[in-house]
Amino acid sequence: MMTQQSEAWKEKVVYQIFPRSFQDSNGDGNGDIPGIISRLDYIKSIGVDTIWLSPVYESPRVDQGYDITNHREIDPMMGTMEDWERLLEEVHGRGMDLWMDLVLNHTSDEHRWFKRARSSKDNPYRDYYIWRPGEKDGEPPNNWTSYLGGSAWTYDEASGEYYLHLYNKKQPDLNWDNPKVREEIQKMVRYWLDKGVNGFRLDAINVVSKDSELPDTNESKLEGSGYKHFKNGPNVHKYLRELNEKGFSHKEGTVTVGEASMVSMEDVSRYTDPERKELNMIFMMESPSIGTDPDDSFKTREWTLPELKEIVTRWEKELVDRGWFGLFASNHDHARMVSHFGDDGKYWAESAKMLATLVHTLWGTPFIYQGEEIGMTDYPFESIDQLDDQMARHYYDFRTQNGEDPQEVERRVLAGTRDHARTPMQWDDSEHAGFTTGKPWMPVHPNYREINVHAQEQHEHSILNYYRKLIAMRREHADVIVHGEYVPLLEEHEQVFAYIRRNETSQGLVLLNFSDQKAEFELPEDVGVCLESAYRMLGNYPPHTEGSGEEASGNDSAGDDVPRVLRPYEAIIFGGLKPAQKG
CATH class of the missing domain: 2.60.40.1180 (Golgi alpha-mannosidase II)
Structure with a gap:
């Protein structure tokens, strides 16, 4: 069955790269763009046709690049703009597409916009962010908490006002109600499309529109309370249609996928219905989070297979002819797939292949996170001091300062930290797994001598070769697996x-x-x-x-x-x- 051209993008298989942990080219211990270029033939060999690059923009890296100081420049740690342009050329030369990560809810507090915004209340950039005076008793403007714990507001001594940050205080939220902010974002999108980018992944896109009254919340949730007033907010669909019209539509064939938690099927339909012209797809984030306590991202809960099936079936059945979504079981924000959902011991290979089979045979677009295709596992962290993950460290400090048992909090944090997904890619059994000739910024997993790309290239029945067969099968039978x-x-x-x-x-x-x-x-x-x-x-x-x-x-x-x-x-x-x- 021939696929309609308008739906050809649905047949893509996407490979996510977390650049700092993928491949180092210069021995400084940090992955970089030239390192990615050196591994493109490997990525192509898996069978994928699209690469999603986590942020490589200028950043102080408080949140691993999701705190941006300049959306139009490459972070020197990652390389140069010339390196990036060569990467794009090499990706396209192999018949693949390149997607960039867009972080549109916030910037770094070192961004020139915020520096100007905090310089005075009269500065034209002041309204690029969300500022409010405090309450009479010196309390923040409302009782919202950030996703790191503690107030979502930070007091600025110079101006005597608070600014909003749903994440780190060094990541102030942009004010999307200001048309000038939206215009800046639209221009930035057109800039990257003119350079040749094929699509975008949009970080935390359903929190960009806040209730302008900024009311208090009655929720008991300790992290991210207030979500009813900013998740899928009052103008988010209006603003995304505008961004599509004045940004994404600048280049025909641009594909967009949004990260959006706490969405209903109706929400997903609104975001991805082709007639509405907002986004192409939203990630199905509900299933990878099934084992997490909804009120505490570091607490786990028991779950059953019928629960997982109910989630998958709801997305698969209720969105037919109404929208589209991305499928994943691991990414840079989640523990390793085989350790979380499978068995990274006795049945390591079998469970890794089984989970891949689920992701690649469902209705939706499959995403592979680097290392997943060789069954990389969670790292055996032993101390909070080993962690780089700002969310984990803030959680530990916040919880222990509020009286919780430090040993119990550390146990939860070591199990749930995002750093499990951020240890270096395991290429071979040489020192540092072939990732770097220097000291890696994150420790290499001790099992790299057994679990690595080179070892799996040698075995017909390896996890890596199973992925290749799965992807080839999905492509050959797209009329059923993709569109059926x-x-x-x-x-x-x-x-x-x-x-x-x-x-x-x-x-x-x-x-x-x-x-x-x-x-x-x-x-x-x-x-x-x-x-x-x-x-x-x-x-x-x-x-x-x-x-x-x-x-x-x-x-x-x-x-x-x-x-x-x-x-x-x-x-x-x-x-x-x-x-x-x-x-």
């Missing part, structure tokens, strides 16, 4: 995640065991398909274990021999399913 219908099965099963992908002429079945135990299951009689003609397309185990003494799974070939059994963390994709005969 999603039909959930076994929705209450505690171990097995099963679903059908189909269109008018083809059907496939995906079976995933989310546990470290064998899982028995029986497909429902009303599934509406005949398995007799089905064939195995891909699996993370061999079809049988002949000679090992282990019982085969019963999935060597398809058929109606149910109940079936899946081995621990087993994933199987069947193709060629035919509609069941009636009567």
Whole structure:
């Protein structure tokens, strides 16, 4: 089936690079743009067609580049503008696209706009940010808290007013209600599009519009309280349509994906409905956060597979013909996928492949985070002093200062820190995993001698080669996997995640065991398909274990021999399913 040109972007597979941890070229211990260029052939070999680059702009790096001082210049740590232009040329020369990260809710407090804004109340740049006088008793303008804990307001002695920052006090929020701010952002978008960028990832985009009354909140949540007054705010859709019209539409074919937490299906539809002309897609952030306490990002909670299936099915079913979304299981803000959702010990390879199978066979655009494709795992941090993550460090200080047990808080922080995703890429078994010839800015995981790209290139059945097969399969069968219908099965099963992908002429079945135990299951009689003609397309185990003494799974070939059994963390994709005969 031919894909309509207007929907060709939906077939992309995106590879996210966190530049500081990807590849160092000059021995200073920090990844950089020339280092990325040296690894482009590897990225291309995975089968992806798009690279998303986390921020490389000028920044004091309080928040690893998400605190920007100049949106039009490259941070010297990352290289030069000439390096970036060469990167773009090399990416395009390999038939891939390059997306940049846009951080539009805030800037660094070292940005020239903010320096001018705080110089006087009469400065034209004052209204580029959100300032308010304090209450009569010296309290902040309202009781909102930042995502780092503590007040979302910082007092500026020179002017006698407070400025708003939903994140670090060194990341003041921009005032999107000021048309001049929006014009500056639109010009900046056009600047990068004129340089040849193909798309953008928009950081925290659904918090840019605040309730102008800035009312107090009654929420008990300690981090980010006040969210009802700034999440999916009053003018966010108006402002995004304007940004699309005067920014993204400047270049035909520009693709945009928004990071937006705490969104309903109606919200996602509004952001991504093609008729509304706002964004192309929103990340499905609900499923990767399923094991996190919604009121405390460093606390975990028990979750069940039926809960995860409910989230996925809701997004897959309710957004059909209304919107689109990006799929991921790990990124620079989340713990490593295989450590969080799988088993990074006994079933490391099997669970990493199983999780990849889920992401790449659903309706939506899959995103791969660097190192995920070789099964990189969480780092064994032992002390808060080892962490760079500003959110983790602020959380620890805030919680312990408010009387919580330091050992318990440290345990939570070491388990949940974003630094797990930011340790250097593991290329080979040489010193520092081939990442740098100097001292790496973050420690290399001790398991790099076993888990690295070079080792997995040598083995046909490695996690890396499984990703290559998955991506090739998704591309070959895009009419079903990308554009087809999603039909959930076994929705209450505690171990097995099963679903059908189909269109008018083809059907496939995906079976995933989310546990470290064998899982028995029986497909429902009303599934509406005949398995007799089905064939195995891909699996993370061999079809049988002949000679090992282990019982085969019963999935060597398809058929109606149910109940079936899946081995621990087993994933199987069947193709060629035919509609069941009636009567």
